[in-house]
Amino acid sequence: MIKLLRLPQLSWRFIPVWHRNYLVWKKLAIPAILGNLADPMLYMLGLGYGLGSLLPDVGGMPYLTFLAAGTVAYSTMNAATFEVLYSSFSRMHVQRTWDAIMNAPLTLDDVMLGELTWAVSKSLLSGLAILAVIWGLGLYGSFWMTLWIIPVVALVGFCFGGMGLVMNAVSPSYDFFLYYFTLVITPMVLLCGVFFPVSQLPLPVQAVSAWLPLTHAIDLARPLVVGIVPDNIALHVAALLVYGSLGYVIALALTRRRLLK
């Protein structure tokens, strides 16, 4: 394992892998977009209006705005996670597409970078769709400030893409991914301030929440929606980068052990 853990050797050869995934996605783009985006949108608007009408301001803003900012991060997380779990797993394990690609002059590092950048692209799309709703409904404080949400979304996609690839590396079958959702993703949704402020949680739980990547994503996205500069930008960016990069490096080592033994 120590021997396997090494710095990834990055090259531009990852681009055809990204391109391959893009071409396949393009064939079914319309249903894919609708499927990916309808769900978070329904939650956001349904809860935002329904619950929002019963609630006073939450976190200093109308509940719909509060929820919309959380949903940007949440939806991005989901898009990246689903892509590197189910879709990457199909390509790696079921279709053996990765094996075929590695007989060309690409390494596993290239293939997984292609998968990761593709996951970032998919999550950008999800994040942008929520952002479009935020713009459309005028839920923002400063339009220019909301443009910063775009790189934040890419960073969140990178973070959860890298983390998800670790699960992809160790999973024997699709069923295994349910553990990741039950034990990691769902608790994060509830602990990181998507639906309600983290400050409502007991103090020890807040301490845990502060370490979770989705918290850092939301701490960047929410102020940007409202139109203020987030606190501790460097910390949040660094946390997301570290989670994503560590995930990618560990996933690379585990996948190398799995495929290239």
Next chain:
Amino acid sequence: MLNVRGLTKKYGDTEVLRGLDLTVRRGECFGLLGPNGAGKTTTLRLLLGLIEPDSGSIELAGFSVPKHAREARMKVGVVPQMDNLDPDFSVRENLFAYGRYFGMKKSAIAARVPHLLEFAGLTNKADAQITQLSGGMKRRLTLARALVHDPDILFLDEPTTGLDPQARHLIWQGLRHLIADGKTIVLTTHFMDEAERLTDRLAILDHGCLVAEGAPRALIESHIEPVVVEVFGEGLADWTRHHAASLCQRFETVGETLFCYLDNADTVIDALKLAPTLRYLHRPSSLEDVFLKLTGRDLRD
């Protein structure tokens, strides 16, 4: 074209390769034979630089592997044992996608695709989905895909396993074309007739080392008597006890069949005519006899 010296590879305590030496010359069709678990697929993966050897050196297409595996793989086309065509793409799109992995421009791939489709006999299936293809078609497409970047050398891992005779002959025909075009081919196979038909030279691998190497005919001549008589039927055990040692140069009993290895079968056949309950098959010895002699008859799993 390929030069391997002292290659070793261990998985835990299992020595998969124990000092393998191989040389394949340009334009040659080279066969790598061996029972299951002999190390054939591991060898191919080492040659491609997908896994690293514990010791030994590999030079492939002028590049040292695994150090320059990327450059070497640019010169190599691979037909893997298990089909891994891209099911999300049509036949034509598979060729385009694969060309892109080699860094080819769209126009360069487009210039080669009609020829590749024709070679694979899939011109009128160009827009079919992979799931609509038969096993033979998939193999032919995998072969065409391996040629998209016009490699100098081809690695084929059991290229005809699981195909019906018609499909196998089509693959062989394609491979003979490639050999005629001057491509270097390295193939692994379980089919001795395939090795005998296609290869200029072959090596038999067992327990991680070469046990024989040479041209198919030369291997047969040097390792085994020219004629085989297989005897089976009622009373075989008695007949074997009384006659086998005196009539045969070498013999062995496998299950309910006696294999007699001979320079001349006449005396054995005369003797067998006096034993009406026995049946026999008289044939020239083949590569399979050499293979079984050298690697034994134990089942490998």
